[in-house]
Amino acid sequence: MDLDDISNIAIPYGPNASTCGYCSPPGQRSKIATNYHTASLEAIKLSCEVYQGMIDRGWRRSGSYCYKPDLKLSCCPQYTIRLDATEFKPSRSQRQLLNRWNRFVLFEDSYVGEGANQDTRNGSTSNSKPSKKPPKLAPFTSLTKTIHESEVNFQTSSKPRNKFEVILEPASYTPEKFALYQRYQADIHSDVKNSPNGFKRFLVNSPLQPHPIPYTSPPPDHLPLNYGSYHQLYKLNGQLIGMGVLDILPKCVSSVYFMYDKAMERFSLGKLSALREISLAQEIREAGASEMEYLYMGFYIYSCQKMRYKGDYSPSYLADPETYEWFPLASCIPILQKHRYACFSEASHSVIDKVAKNDTNGNGNDVEATGSDSSDAVDVEMEDQECEQESLDHAWDEGECEQEEDEGFLPSPSESETMPDELDDIKILARSETGNIFAMPIKETGYLRFKQVRVELGACLEGLGEQLVKEISFSL
Numbered sequence: 429m430d431l432d433d434i435s436n437i438a439i440p441y442g443p444n445a446s447t448c449g450y451c452s453p454p455g456q457r458s459k460i461a462t463n464y465h466t467a468s469l470e471a472i473k474l475s476c477e478v479y480q481g482m483i484d485r486g487w488r489r490s491g492s493y494c495y496k497p498d499l500k501l502s503c504c505p506q507y508t509i510r511l512d513a514t515e516f517k518p519s520r521s522q523r524q525l526l527n528r529w530n531r532f533v534l535f536e537d538s539y540v541g542e543g544a545n546q547d548t549r550n551g552s553t554s555n556s557k558p559s560k561k562p563p564k565l566a567p568f569t570s571l572t573k574t575i576h577e578s579e580v581n582f583q584t585s586s587k588p589r590n591k592f593e594v595i596l597e598p599a600s601y602t603p604e605k606f607a608l609y610q611r612y613q614a615d616i617h618s619d620v621k622n623s624p625n626g627f628k629r630f631l632v633n634s635p636l637q638p639h640p641i642p643y644t645s646p647p648p649d650h651l652p653l654n655y656g657s658y659h660q661l662y663k664l665n666g667q668l669i670g671m672g673v674l675d676i677l678p679k680c681v682s683s684v685y686f687m688y689d690k691a692m693e694r695f696s697l698g699k700l701s702a703l704r705e706i707s708l709a710q711e712i713r714e715a716g717a718s719e720m721e722y723l724y725m726g727f728y729i730y731s732c733q734k735m736r737y738k739g740d741y742s743p744s745y746l747a748d749p750e751t752y753e754w755f756p757l758a759s760c761i762p763i764l765q766k767h768r769y770a771c772f773s774e775a776s777h778s779v780i781d782k783v784a785k786n787d788t789n790g791n792g793n794d795v796e797a798t799g800s801d802s803s804d805a806v807d808v809e810m811e812d813q814e815c816e817q818e819s820l821d822h823a824w825d826e827g828e829c830e831q832e833e834d835e836g837f838l839p840s841p842s843e844s845e846t847m848p849d850e851l852d853d854i855k856i857l858a859r860s861e862t863g864n865i866f867a868m869p870i871k872e873t874g875y876l877r878f879k880q881v882r883v884e885l886g887a888c889l890e891g892l893g894e895q896l897v898k899e900i901s902f903s904l
């Protein structure tokens with residue numbers, strides 16, 4: 429057996445903590461670590477089925493780093509939110525947003541891109557005051573139809589003023605994508621310290637292994653053939669104006685990140701992209717992949733006002749932090765209003781206090797978990813990434829430290845330490861005398877003598893659950 433025959437491989441990390449970007453003023457982070465992860469791992473490869481199982485238990489990925497927030501300890505608990513795409517009906521304001529964009533692409537002049545209207549660029553004002561009303565858009569009949577109405581590959585009507593293309597392709601690096609990312613970070617987040625490698629690490633790299641989507645008949649050309657990690661490119665007159673990072677999984681389209689060109693800010697491309705991703709899930713389902721039902725928009729953070737926009741897409745559900753059952757968002761709100769930590773399945777488990785104790789530093793400092801007042805909904809994805817980046821660095825730092833600490837070599841677990849039986853069955857990668865890599869139960873090795881190994885694998889066992897943890901072979 430070699431590595432190609434093993435579907436899921438990960439390097440386990442233990443629990444960790446990082447500073448929080450949600451409850452501090454814009455551009456700042458909490459002074460001490462108040463954002464906790466119960467478990468984390470560096471995924472070398474993951475099947476889309478296993479990753480689907482992970483996000484259903486509250487995990488997310490940043491590049492190939494996967495982590496599970498600790499909602500009970502963190503100042504700004506992160507609840508997994510999902511929208512039922514099969515039941516989604518756009519609200520009036522969402523339909524207006526779509527119409528505004530379609531009207532712009534089809535009938536108005538743009539300053540963006542090579543195909544932009546020449547008259548306007550040459551300074552002519554002949555088009556600035558249209559003498560007659562622009563032609564009307566088609567009446568709203570379905571989200572999918574309206575989503576594609578202004579796209580060049582779907583047009584049946586007369587020549588549009590602008591050429592709008594949407595391209596879904598496997599995640600990959602190009603200088604054009606990095607340039608958009610760099611502009612987005614600088615213009616929207618005043619962050620000018622970005623490198624191609626950082627961009628690759630967070631938004632290009634993915635552990636997900638492509639796997640054919642079981643369509644019942646050949647799907648339309650614009651739909652993906654495989655589950656996996658994708659970039660969805662928004663091009664206006666040939667120029668990249670937006671990009672979504674998406675995971676397409678058996679049960680859902682999972683939105684990882686969205687970036688856009690500031691010149692397009694007035695069109696709320698972040699909100700439009702969510703509508704397009706809902707339509708994508710609907711279309712994949714309609715083409716025969718009947719398991720496809722949801723759009724996962726990442727984490728819903730009630731304590732952070734600007735993250736609440738994710739609840740604007742209905743019907744949405746939050747995962748219970750203890751049982752992972754799904755509860756309608758509307759029924760969760762009253763519990764979230766009263767508690768920092770809200771448990772929907774068992775009300776008595778909720779915690780009211782507004783502070784998180786920093787146990788790792790041992791200084792006991794309390795931190796107010798207050799929300800930010802910014803209402804710029806589209807900016808929030810950056811906050812996601814800031815937290816993720818911070819935790820990734822933190823995890824790596826910890827990893828390095830742990831190698832040097834001597835706590836690891838203990839003769840056997842101490843009397844007071846209880847070891848779950850399931851730890852024994854966790855598979856780890858080993859190398860045979862002939863050099864072949866294979867997976868074997870950890871109990872057949874001496875690794876459980878090491879406290880660090882027990883802590884890291886114990887955290888992964890708890891975070892992944894008994895079933896998922898069996899699917900993964902760990903590299904120690």
Ligand SMILES: [Zn+2]
Nearest residue numbers: 448451503504
């Ligand atoms: Zn916070």
